[in-house]
Amino acid sequence: MTYCVGIILDSGLIFASDSRTHAGVDNFASFCKLSLFEQTGDRVIVLLSSGNLGGTQAVISHLRQQGARPDCPSLWNAGSMFDVALLVSDAMRLVDKRDGPHLAKNESGFHASFILGGQIKGEPPRLFRLYAEGNFIEAGDQTPYFQTGETKYGKPIIDWAITRSTTLGDATKCVLVSFESTMRSNLSVGMPIDLICYPLDSLAVTMRRRFDPGDHYFTALSKEWNAGIREVFSHLTDLEW
Amino acid sequence: MTYCVGIILDSGLIFASDSRTHAGVDNFASFCKLSLFEQTGDRVIVLLSSGNLGGTQAVISHLRQQGARPDCPSLWNAGSMFDVALLVSDAMRLVDKRDGPHLAKNESGFHASFILGGQIKGEPPRLFRLYAEGNFIEAGDQTPYFQTGETKYGKPIIDWAITRSTTLGDATKCVLVSFESTMRSNLSVGMPIDLICYPLDSLAVTMRRRFDPGDHYFTALSKEWNAGIREVFSHLTDLEW
Numbered sequence: 001m002t003y004c005v006g007i008i009l010d011s012g013l014i015f016a017s018d019s020r021t022h023a024g025v026d027n028f029a030s031f032c033k034l035s036l037f038e039q040t041g042d043r044v045i046v047l048l049s050s051g052n053l054g055g056t057q058a059v060i061s062h063l064r065q066q067g068a069r070p071d072c073p074s075l076w077n078a079g080s081m082f083d084v085a086l087l088v089s090d091a092m093r094l095v096d097k098r099d100g101p102h103l104a105k106n107e108s109g110f111h112a113s114f115i116l117g118g119q120i121k122g123e124p125p126r127l128f129r130l131y132a133e134g135n136f137i138e139a140g141d142q143t144p145y146f147q148t149g150e151t152k153y154g155k156p157i158i159d160w161a162i163t164r165s166t167t168l169g170d171a172t173k174c175v176l177v178s179f180e181s182t183m184r185s186n187l188s189v190g191m192p193i194d195l196i197c198y199p200l201d202s203l204a205v206t207m208r209r210r211f212d213p214g215d216h217y218f219t220a221l222s223k224e225w226n227a228g229i230r231e232v233f234s235h236l237t238d239l240e241w
Numbered sequence: 242m243t244y245c246v247g248i249i250l251d252s253g254l255i256f257a258s259d260s261r262t263h264a265g266v267d268n269f270a271s272f273c274k275l276s277l278f279e280q281t282g283d284r285v286i287v288l289l290s291s292g293n294l295g296g297t298q299a300v301i302s303h304l305r306q307q308g309a310r311p312d313c314p315s316l317w318n319a320g321s322m323f324d325v326a327l328l329v330s331d332a333m334r335l336v337d338k339r340d341g342p343h344l345a346k347n348e349s350g351f352h353a354s355f356i357l358g359g360q361i362k363g364e365p366p367r368l369f370r371l372y373a374e375g376n377f378i379e380a381g382d383q384t385p386y387f388q389t390g391e392t393k394y395g396k397p398i399i400d401w402a403i404t405r406s407t408t409l410g411d412a413t414k415c416v417l418v419s420f421e422s423t424m425r426s427n428l429s430v431g432m433p434i435d436l437i438c439y440p441l442d443s444l445a446v447t448m449r450r451r452f453d454p455g456d457h458y459f460t461a462l463s464k465e466w467n468a469g470i471r472e473v474f475s476h477l478t479d480l481e482w
Contacts, residue, residue: 152393152394152426153393153394153396153397155394155426156394156395156397156398156422156425156426157397157470159422159425159426160422160466160467160470160471161467161470161474169479169480170471170474170475172480173474173477173479173480174474176480181396181397181400184397185393185396185397185400197482206482208482209482217478217480217481220478221477221478224477224478225473225477226401226402228470228473228476228477229398229401229402229470229473230401230402230411231473232469232470232472233411233414233415234411235469236462236466237458237461237462237465238410238414239413239414239417239450239458240458241438241447241449241450
């Protein structure tokens with residue numbers, strides 16, 4: 001399984017992904033699922049990958065190869081984040097066309113999906129979620145986030161705490177708590193956690209962090225959080241019977 | 242779907258269930274999923290039902306009919322909660338034997354399962370979870386709760402807040418928040434919520450409550466909770482990049 005979250009706030013974007021891949025409990029490994037395309041002052045584009053690793057890696061490799069050819073439409077010269085989403089979608093369909101029939105023989109299939117977000121100079125930040133078929137949706141005001149993979153355990157905390165006006169700092173802590181609750185309940189989601197916090201109009205990545213197992217901040221945050229919510233419960237109005 | 246929770250604490254037991262049954266989004270109804278067998282001063286037994294309503298109702302009806310015959314082993318004369326679990330298991334297998342083959346024709350099956358808890362005089366309170374096959378497990382110190390149905394959304398809050406030493410009052414509020422997060426994310430879990438809070442050794446049900454849609458306490462609790470956890474996030478140590 002996988003857990004990825006992308007959030008769009010008035011003040012910027014947050015991206016986070018776990019690193020566990022597995023094909024059974026006795027066959028797991030760590031791979032970074034966060035891919036960054038950054039040209040300081042011009043664009044910051046982040047992709048979070050879920051699903052079949054062979055598929056997601058192939059999509060990213062296609063996008064990077066396109067980007068290396070100056071004459072080719074690519075993530076480096078796309079005029080908008082919508083055009084970027086179209087390019088990612090095209091790459092997904094290319095990989096599906098090549099691999100899909102072979103995977104289908106094994107009752108498998110092309111199950112890659114992505115959270116895509118970022119900002120291109122002249123546009124506000126935007127956030128998309130691309131499905132395995134290559135179609136996609138864009139985040140709005142009512143639902144300012146997307147999750148992929150093992151989404152259920154970590155959803156309530158985001159619903160409770162995050163609106164478009166939440167600060168980047170508070171939303172970052174919320175995302176980490178969302179990962180804590182997911183990893184606690186699903187062994188197939190695991191550290192390291194990769195995190196990027198992107199402030200509006202910065203057009204550069206200045207806040208990127210990897211949380212390895214035993215990370216001091218993450219461990220301390222979990223403890224503070226547990227103590228904090230027990231305190232909240234003790235102060236909520238008691239039920240009268 | 243369904244959402245049921247049973248919790249065992251040093252200070253007693255908590256049971257809660259939603260009331261929604263459905264066979265598609267255009268075919269849903271309300272049925273109470275909490276069944277109480279109470280003989281004040283002698284025993285309090287609670288069953289929370291999940292799965293095929295025809296199956297769970299048949300099991301409860303068998304148990305009630307057995308209980309009406311004074312010469313028959315039943316929930317009213319069982320010597321321990323373990324014996325009660327065996328009786329429920331027997332009733333489940335009886336219903337499965339009768340209905341199972343007919344349901345199987347329709348690619349369906351007997352999917353009833355139960356959370357069972359309570360106290361019989363002379364024993365401490367006990368909590369069980371019975372699977373559709375009629376086998377069962379008992380709650381221990383490390384995992385003092387069972388959930389059935391749509392369990393994921395409401396699990397983290399219980400993991401964070403509840404240990405055996407949590408008070409009945411705080412655990413009650415936590416269970417309600419767990420329901421709030423589940424209903425917010427899964428339309429097939431819905432009010433009314435039935436709740437019983439059973440204080441250790443009381444051998445009587447004095448705290449039973451039904452929360453209908455728009456319940457003032459439930460609505461106010463949700464608001465207090467949201468404000469409370471946003472406050473917690475704002476006080477958690479900020480991440481240094």
